[in-house]
Each structure stands twice: as C-alpha cells, then as structure tokens.
Amino acid sequence: MHSLFFITCFSAIVGFSGSQDVREVSWVNNEIQIDGIANESVWKEIPWFAIDQAIIGAIPEKSDFSARYKLAWNQQYLFILAEIIDDKLYDGHPVPTENYWDDDCLEIFIDEDASGGNHQFNFNAFAYHIALDNQVVDIGEKDAGGQPQFLILNSHALNRWRRSTSEPKKIIWEVALSIYDDRYKVKDSSDVESTSTSKNSASQPVTLTNNKTMGFMIAYCDNDGSKHRESFVGSLPIEPVNGDKNRGYIDANVFGKIRLVGRNKTAD
Numbered sequence: 001m002h003s004l005f006f007i008t009c010f011s012a013i014v015g016f017s018g019s020q021d022v023r024e025v026s027w028v029n030n031e032i033q034i035d036g037i038a039n040e041s042v043w044k045e046i047p048w049f050a051i052d053q054a055i056i057g058a059i060p061e062k063s064d065f066s067a068r069y070k071l072a073w074n075q076q077y078l079f080i081l082a083e084i085i086d087d088k089l090y091d092g093h094p095v096p097t098e099n100y101w102d103d104d105c106l107e108i109f110i111d112e113d114a115s116g117g118n119h120q121f122n123f124n125a126f127a128y129h130i131a132l133d134n135q136v137v138d139i140g141e142k143d144a145g146g147q148p149q150f151l152i153l154n155s156h157a158l159n160r161w162r163r164s165t166s167e168p169k170k171i172i173w174e175v176a177l178s179i180y181d182d183r184y185k186v187k188d189s190s191d192v193e194s195t196s197t198s199k200n201s202a203s204q205p206v207t208l209t210n211n212k213t214m215g216f217m218i219a220y221c222d223n224d225g226s227k228h229r230e231s232f233v234g235s236l237p238i239e240p241v242n243g244d245k246n247r248g249y250i251d252a253n254v255f256g257k258i259r260l261v262g263r264n265k266t267a268d
C-alpha cells in the first residue's frame with residue numbers, strides 16, 4: 001500500500017489562472033511521484049486554494065484542523081496535493097466500508113462531465129473517501145434488496161500521505177485520480193467488499209484532454225477520537241437543504257467546476 005510509484009509526463013509546466021466560476025487546472029509535463037513529498041516543480045509553481053468552508057460543525061480552530069490544496073493534470077490523472085494540519089489522526093473503523101466518514105479522511109468529489117445532479121446511488125459522479133490507511137470508498141448502486149453497496153475503489157485514487165516531524169506537523173497527501181465517467185460498471189457485485197484494488201472495475205478511466213470541464217470539490221472529515229466526526233470542512237460554500245450542507249455525497253450540483261488547460265500539443 002505504501003510502495004512508491006511514479007508517474008511520468010512529457011514536456012513543460014504551464015502557468016495557472018483561475019476564476020470563481022471555473023477554476024483552470026494546469027497541465028503537468030514532468031514526473032509526479034506519489035510519495036507524500038511535495039518537492040515536484042509543479043507543486044512549487046501553482047497556487048494554493050483553501051479548504052475552509054464548514055459542512056458539518058463549526059470551522060475548527062487552526063490548531064485542530066486546517067487544510068489547503070492544489071491541482072494539476074495530465075492525460076491519465078487529475079493530481080491533487082492536499083496539505084493538512086490535524087492535531088490527532090484517528091482511524092477507529094478498520095473495515096474500510098464501515099462508517100468510514102467518521103474516521104479522518106480526505107474526500108474528493110468528481111463529476112467527469114460536469115453534469116451535476118444526483119449521484120448518491122449511481123455513477124453520475126463520485127465521492128471518494130480516502131482513509132488514513134489509503135483505502136478509497138464510495139457508495140455504489142443499490143443491491144437487489146435495495147441496500148446501498150459500499151465499494152472499495154482503491155485503483156481509482158492512487159495516494160500516499162506523509163506527516164512532517166516538525167511543527168506544525170503538516171500532512172502532505174498526494175493523489176493521482178483516475179477519472180471514470182457515468183458509464184462506470186462494477187465487475188461483479190460479489191466483489192464489492194473485496195479489498196482487491198483491481199476486481200471492482202469493469203470500466204476504463206477516460207483520457208483527459210485540453211479544455212475538458214469537470215465538477216470538483218474537496219473536503220476533509222476531522223475526527224480526533226469522538227464517536228462521530230467532529231467537523232467536515234470543504235473547499236466550497238454549500239447552500240443548506242433543510243439546514244443540511246452535507247450535500248456533496250448526494251448532489252453534484254454543489255461541486256465547483258474545473259477546466260483542464262495548457263497541454264502542450266508537442267507532447268504526443
């Protein structure tokens with residue numbers, strides 16, 4: 001799980017620009033090593049964005065939790081770098097599919113075609129919960145008995161985090177996210193609880209291209225040892241429905257939009 005792996009891309013890094021409506025994400029042409037160390041040049045050249053909007057609970061004190069993130073892309077992956085300060089790391093549920101939202105976890109929301117709309121029990125969009133043990137879980141379709149199936153989708157989000165030993169003990173979490181569209185199929189429903197990284201996917205990820213627009217949001221569930229998560233903090237403000245802002249795992253309309261830009265045509 002913690003083995004290093006390398007992702008190689010092709011030519012030069014381009015600049016970043018963004019707007020409030022559609023955030024532009026820079027293409028990366030050099031190698032990104034998913035090792036929890038943000039020493040790649042692309043990570044040094046593009047700006048941070050905040051993870052500072054309360055979804056559940058109040059905004060935590062800075063010493064309890066704070067976070068920010070960066071994005072980049074190549075044809076194969078959307079790369080996410082999250083920098084997190086969390087005073088206590090907590091993983092009270094060893095089974096990845098049980099109450100995973102009540103453990104510390106990074107949550108990445110992605111809607112491949114920026115369609116918006118409901119995705120709670122379908123693959124119109126994904127809400128990947130990435131746990132401290134690096135396991136990746138989302139809710140799939142309901143089974144024949146009408147019960148939700150919790151899918152381990154480790155191959156969708158290669159990831160590793162590492163915590164600094166010096167104050168404020170920042171965690172660097174790097175993710176290489178494969179992007180699946182709404183035609184995603186689970187290979188065999190008997191495999192949905194498997195810990196295998198490969199059994200669950202009967203579909204191939206899409207190849208990313210210049211000017212592709214996708215829905216995106218990122219958040220962190222912070223629990224420091226309570227029965228339930230103490231706070232849930234995201235990158236975007238969410239309009240509450242009946243007082244509830246925890247809409248991301250249900251409704252892709254609350255995601256923001258990103259556009260992939262800057263791919264060098266000579267890279268082919």
Ligand SMILES: [Ca+2]
Pocket residue numbers: 032033034035036037038039040174
């Ligand atoms: Ca790295």
Ligand SMILES: [Ca+2]
Pocket residue numbers: 063064065086087088222223224
């Ligand atoms: Ca905390």
Ligand SMILES: [Ca+2]
Pocket residue numbers: 111112113114115116123124125182
């Ligand atoms: Ca969609």
Ligand SMILES: [Ca+2]
Pocket residue numbers: 086087088089090104222223224
């Ligand atoms: Ca925590």
